[in-house]
Amino acid sequence: MKNFVEPIEKLINEFTRLPGVGRKTASRYAYKIVNMQKADAESFVNAIIDAKNRVRYCSICGNYTDSDICSTCSKGNQKLVCVVAEPKDILALEKVRDFSGVYHVLHGLLSPLEGRGPDEIRIKELLERISKYQVEEVIMATSPTVEGEATAMYIAKLLKPLGVKVTRIAQGVALGSDLEYVDEVTLSRAILDRKEI
Amino acid sequence: MKNFVEPIEKLINEFTRLPGVGRKTASRYAYKIVNMQKADAESFVNAIIDAKNRVRYCSICGNYTDSDICSTCSKGNQKLVCVVAEPKDILALEKVRDFSGVYHVLHGLLSPLEGRGPDEIRIKELLERISKYQVEEVIMATSPTVEGEATAMYIAKLLKPLGVKVTRIAQGVALGSDLEYVDEVTLSRAILDRKEI
Numbered sequence: 001m002k003n004f005v006e007p008i009e010k011l012i013n014e015f016t017r018l019p020g021v022g023r024k025t026a027s028r029y030a031y032k033i034v035n036m037q038k039a040d041a042e043s044f045v046n047a048i049i050d051a052k053n054r055v056r057y058c059s060i061c062g063n064y065t066d067s068d069i070c071s072t073c074s075k076g077n078q079k080l081v082c083v084v085a086e087p088k089d090i091l092a093l094e095k096v097r098d099f100s101g102v103y104h105v106l107h108g109l110l111s112p113l114e115g116r117g118p119d120e121i122r123i124k125e126l127l128e129r130i131s132k133y134q135v136e137e138v139i140m141a142t143s144p145t146v147e148g149e150a151t152a153m154y155i156a157k158l159l160k161p162l163g164v165k166v167t168r169i170a171q172g173v174a175l176g177s178d179l180e181y182v183d184e185v186t187l188s189r190a191i192l193d194r195k196e197i
Numbered sequence: 198m199k200n201f202v203e204p205i206e207k208l209i210n211e212f213t214r215l216p217g218v219g220r221k222t223a224s225r226y227a228y229k230i231v232n233m234q235k236a237d238a239e240s241f242v243n244a245i246i247d248a249k250n251r252v253r254y255c256s257i258c259g260n261y262t263d264s265d266i267c268s269t270c271s272k273g274n275q276k277l278v279c280v281v282a283e284p285k286d287i288l289a290l291e292k293v294r295d296f297s298g299v300y301h302v303l304h305g306l307l308s309p310l311e312g313r314g315p316d317e318i319r320i321k322e323l324l325e326r327i328s329k330y331q332v333e334e335v336i337m338a339t340s341p342t343v344e345g346e347a348t349a350m351y352i353a354k355l356l357k358p359l360g361v362k363v364t365r366i367a368q369g370v371a372l373g374s375d376l377e378y379v380d381e382v383t384l385s386r387a388i389l390d391r392k393e394i
Contacts, residue, residue, distance in 0.1 A: 048208060
């Protein structure tokens with residue numbers, strides 16, 4: 001491996017912090033930065049500083065926003081709350097245009113192994129929201145992983161006594177997928193949750 | 198497409214300047230930055246500023262360096278010069294460990310279409326180098342594209358009268374490639390440049 005000059009080496013190391021970026025991609029990014037006009041590099045730096053300084057959490061749902069309350073919370077139906085682990089999960093869900101409700105970001109999932117219990121994620125805030133806005137339905141949209149399932153079950157148990165309808169996003173075979181290549185666990189779940197047609 | 202809050206939107210736009218980065222990848226990078234510890238974001242920003250401020254061109258070869266003369270120029274054999282278009286081309290060549298010579302970065306290729314003539318790229322500097330260091334061989338390692346070829350031929354014509362040996366990297370079928378999938382132009386060149394075995 002070539003030894004880069006020290007400032008470039010450092011920049012490459014910084015770029016490898018980004019998701020999915022290895023040394024080769026990072027070195028292409030670093031060369032691009034070094035090759036940029038000074039004004040372009042400055043606007044890059046300012047965008048990072050600005051994002052770090054101005055972006056904060058919505059005081060209702062915990063998603064990123066640059067004001068006190070995010071745009072989804074200020075116009076969405078607060079009686080229908082979709083619970084997710086991280087802000088980036090909202091990006092995926094936002095593609096589904098017909099959801100009229102709002103989100104609740106837990107900022108993590110329950111994980112005994114990593115020492116994350118109910119107090120480390122935003123469950124208390126969810127409970128407060130439910131009584132404040134008389135929430136009617138909570139959709140648990142955490143990932144179908146062990147941690148995602150456990151968190152969904154834990155929250156469902158907490159909310160049931162409050163008279164809130166708690167639902168879970170459906171699990172089964174993905175649309176367009178080939179049955180031959182679907183893993184066993186997913187297939188067994190798809191059969192278990194079969195619907196009458 | 199989801200509307201991001203303005204500071205995140207701006208940061209995403211900045212990330213799309215990087216080579217090969219589309220909006221989706223840029224938004225993942227931006228979320229990562231927003232989610233970083235403040236100190237980590239600061240070290241990221243400082244690495245960019247530092248690279249822009251401290252990295253400059255080697256006064257001999259034109260490659261990136263943080264001192265006056267790059268490490269390759271200070272220890273390499275100045276009589277064997279490998280000419281490339283951009284600093285990033287040196288990265289690829291450096292993997293070939295057995296090259297003991299030095300480089301010369303043109304910072305561009307001749308391109309009448311884009312208005313780049315001989316005065317816009319570092320040809321004058323190459324000529325000065327040749328007389329100053331009594332260069333014996335110049336290897337033209339520009340890409341085998343129309344512009345790369347034209348630049349190699351132009352420089353070869355300039356240097357021949359000076360008694361310098363000018364060579365061109367070999368063109369032919371890539372090692373490990375399947376002959377069935379080699380394009381016609383490459384194959385015809387490979388036949389033309391055949392070697393006795």
